[in-house]
Amino acid sequence: MRIEVTINGHKTALEVAPDEILADTLRAAGFASVRRGCDTTNCGLCTVWVDGRPTLSCAILAARMDGRDITTIEGVAGEAEAFARLLVAEGAEQCGFCSPGFIMTVLAMKRELADPTDDEIIHYLTGNLCRCTGYMGQLRAVKKFLEVRP
Amino acid sequence: MFTVKELVRPQTLAEAYRTLTEHPDNALLGGCAFLRLGNRKIAAAVDLSRIGLDYIRETEGFIEVGAMATFRALENHPACRENFSGMLPRAVGNVLGVQFRNLVTVGASVFSKYGFSDLITALLALDTDVELHAGGRMPLAVFLDKPYTRDILTRIYIRKDGRAAAYQSLRNSASDFPVVNAAVARLGDRWTVAVGARPAGARLAPAAAAALDGGADPGEAAALAAGELAFGGNLKASAEYRRAMAAVLVKRAVLEVSKCASK
Ligand SMILES: Cc1cc2nc3c(=O)[nH]c(=O)nc-3n(C[C@H](O)[C@H](O)[C@H](O)COP(=O)(O)OP(=O)(O)OC[C@H]3O[C@@H](n4cnc5c(N)ncnc54)[C@H](O)[C@@H]3O)c2cc1C
Ligand code: FES
Ligand code: FES
Numbered sequence: 178m179r180i181e182v183t184i185n186g187h188k189t190a191l192e193v194a195p196d197e198i199l200a201d202t203l204r205a206a207g208f209a210s211v212r213r214g215c216d217t218t219n220c221g222l223c224t225v226w227v228d229g230r231p232t233l234s235c236a237i238l239a240a241r242m243d244g245r246d247i248t249t250i251e252g253v254a255g256e257a258e259a260f261a262r263l264l265v266a267e268g269a270e271q272c273g274f275c276s277p278g279f280i281m282t283v284l285a286m287k288r289e290l291a292d293p294t295d296d297e298i299i300h301y302l303t304g305n306l307c308r309c310t311g312y313m314g315q316l317r318a319v320k321k322f323l324e325v326r327p
Numbered sequence: 328m329f330t331v332k333e334l335v336r337p338q339t340l341a342e343a344y345r346t347l348t349e350h351p352d353n354a355l356l357g358g359c360a361f362l363r364l365g366n367r368k369i370a371a372a373v374d375l376s377r378i379g380l381d382y383i384r385e386t387e388g389f390i391e392v393g394a395m396a397t398f399r400a401l402e403n404h405p406a407c408r409e410n411f412s413g414m415l416p417r418a419v420g421n422v423l424g425v426q427f428r429n430l431v432t433v434g435a436s437v438f439s440k441y442g443f444s445d446l447i448t449a450l451l452a453l454d455t456d457v458e459l460h461a462g463g464r465m466p467l468a469v470f471l472d473k474p475y476t477r478d479i480l481t482r483i484y485i486r487k488d489g490r491a492a493a494y495q496s497l498r499n500s501a502s503d504f505p506v507v508n509a510a511v512a513r514l515g516d517r518w519t520v521a522v523g524a525r526p527a528g529a530r531l532a533p534a535a536a537a538a539l540d541g542g543a544d545p546g547e548a549a550a551l552a553a554g555e556l557a558f559g560g561n562l563k564a565s566a567e568y569r570r571a572m573a574a575v576l577v578k579r580a581v582l583e584v585s586k587c588a589s590k
Contacts, residue, residue: 178334195331195332195333195334195372196328196329196330196331196369196372198328198363217364218360218363218364218423218427219423219502221424221426224426227429230399230429231425231426231429232426232429232430233360233426233427233430235363236358236359236360236363236427236430237359237430238331238334238356238359238372240334241334241356241374241376282424282425282426285425286425300420301424301425302424303423303424303425303501303502304423304424304425304426304427304502305424
């Protein structure tokens with residue numbers, strides 16, 4: 178079936194199967210930043226924004242995205258890079274496989290939470306797994322990015 | 328992963344119900360989080376997202392939650408934060424991450440009567456009605472005892488009666504399923520106690536509630552709740568462990584509620 182979606186600000190028409198998963202659709206359309214790290218909706222690697230809200234693209238049917246607005250990390254490249262530099266500076270990026278999903282969640286959090294506490298930050302980021310780091314470096318980078326007390 | 332032959336997007340509930348009941352292989356789509364873990368072969372998948380069930384609103388005396396409202400919406404809605412000592416956001420806030428809660432729906436969760444549900448336990452301690460398209464409106468406790476029939480859960484109604492409430496759960500890690508959970512509420516000197524993830528579904532503990540009405544102390548009520556409900560064992564925990572932990576959670580929730588002012 179044919180759907181019309183806006184991806185990173187561009188209106189696009191896509192032909193999708195009724196049970197096609199959005200993560201697969203996006204990857205096939207060239208958005209290679211979208212990753213799948215689990216098969217259980219547990220890891221957060223596939224996070225994109227749907228109408229501005231961080232959502233697991235591994236659990237959404239592409240067909241239901243007709244008329245919706247999707248943002249991948251390619252659509253917020255500048256801001257993502259600024260945060261990625263902070264991540265690297267804190268030694269919180271190892272293999273980088275989790276980074277796009279993680280960064281999309283952090284950028285969404287910045288828009289959603291005003292002056293969050295450590296607990297609020299950790300609560301917001303709980304759905305994002307990282308196999309390599311110990312999360313502490315990530316937390317330092319996030320706090321620098323949010324310009325909250327270190 | 329489940330498969331879908333055809334995606335149907337009805338504009339009305341009547342149409343959705345007709346398609347759902349036309350064939351046993353047809354199914355409703357909520358957020359799809361649970362569906363995607365199974366291997367169901369769905370003939371017609373009924374997308375409920377165009378019927379206007381994605382809302383939370385305050386009506387006279389109630390918080391009305393449409394079936395397609397997400398856990399995250401419940402977590403953020405001012406009416407849910409301000410009523411019941413903020414217990415609803417706290418109950419659903421444990422469910423995986425924000426990206427997941429932006430997907431999963433209240434209707435699918437309540438209708439499916441999952442034993443591990445955080446939401447159902449919390450709702451059971453409140454005065455909650457569920458509304459089914461064909462089955463009509465009934466108290467949540469009545470719905471939980473009914474045998475399964477194919478239907479559409481359209482909305483739930485939570486009475487804004489000013490209850491003070493608290494929610495407690497035990498999890499092996501922050502975003503894991505609860506091993507056991509409990510919700511307690513008080514309106515004036517009337518108490519409600521619910522325990523879930525037993526691992527069977529949430530149930531009320533009326534003897535514990537009656538004891539609290541009569542002024543029993545938290546520990547006594549907690550022991551009554553643990554004693555009057557059935558607990559089972561599975562991979563996560565034994566029945567004995569669940570029973571012991573249920574008592575701890577109920578006691579904590581009672582103590583928490585005792586410190587809240589009920590309006
Ligand atoms: C990995 C994982 C971890 C989870 N952890 C927790 C947890 O810790 N605590 C907790 O409380 N919950 C947990 N859940 C459950 C979750 O909160 C949702 O309840 C569940 O995913 C179903 O919601 P959904 O919208 O995704 O439903 P779907 O997967 O879309 O649907 C589930 C079922 O409900 C039916 N359905 C959908 N909408 C309706 C309706 N309006 N009326 C009648 N039937 C309907 C569908 O046909 C299907 O049979 C977890 C789920 C997953 C997948
Ligand atoms: S791929 Fe793991 S949550 Fe989507
Ligand atoms: S850096 Fe390797 S998974 Fe996170």
